[in-house]
Amino acid sequence: QVQPVESGGGLVQAGGSLRLSCAASGRTFGTYAMGWFRQAPGKEREFVAAISWSGASTAYADSVKGRFTISRDNAENTMYLQMYSLEPEDTAVYYCAAPRLRYSGYGESPSEYHYWGQGTQVTVSS
Numbered sequence: 001q002v003q004p005v006e007s008g009g010g011l012v013q014a015g016g017s018l019r020l021s022c023a024a025s026g027r028t029f030g031t032y033a034m035g036w037f038r039q040a041p042g043k044e045r046e047f048v049a050a051i052s053w054s055g056a057s058t059a060y061a062d063s064v065k066g067r068f069t070i071s072r073d074n075a076e077n078t079m080y081l082q083m084y085s086l087e088p089e090d091t092a093v094y095y096c097a098a099p100r101l102r103y104s105g106y107g108e109s110p111s112e113y114h115y116w117g118q119g120t121q122v123t124v125s126s
Contacts, residue, residue, distance in 0.1 A: 002032050002115050004079075004096045009120030012086055020081040020120060022096030030074030033099055033106035035113055036081045038092035038122075048094070049081060050106035059106065063089075086124045093119040 008020040022034065035050040049070040050059045058070050067086075072079040079096060097113035099106070107113075 002026050002029055002098045004034075004098060004115060004117035006094060006096050006117040006120040009094060009122045011123045011125065014087055014124055014126050016086050016124070017082070017084045018086065018122060019083070020094055020096075020122070022079040022081075022117060024077050024079075024098070026077075028102060029077040031102040032115075033104060034072065034079045035097050035106055035108075036070060036079075037095045037097060037110055037113075038090075039095070039119075040092040043092075045095070045110045047108040047110075050108065051079065052106060053103060057106075059108065061108075083122075086122075088124045088126045091122060091124050093121050095119045 002024045004022050004024045006022050033053050036048040037045050039045040047061050051070045055072050067084050069082040096117045098115040100114035
């Protein structure tokens, strides 16, 4: 099992940057693919980025490609989302998640993930 905990959210002006962290307990963090999702008020939860358990492979939503970077440090049991050139449309609660199985691939649907953090609010002012 892995229990993710997000941090690093906050209020930032448009064009600014933030780095989100996702820390996970347990010694198996490095065996899980991980993903970032976000949910704005009144909208469905949407895929942002994902990274393989080794960190060798990543994927991004088109809306964040070129602005966000996902990475992980398995020795520190932590995953990151570096966000640049933030836009008001990026305002949402950001969640990190892991699939049910170790050594599995990552997907872009929330239904493919089993372990979820509590979320961290990101607000981008115009």
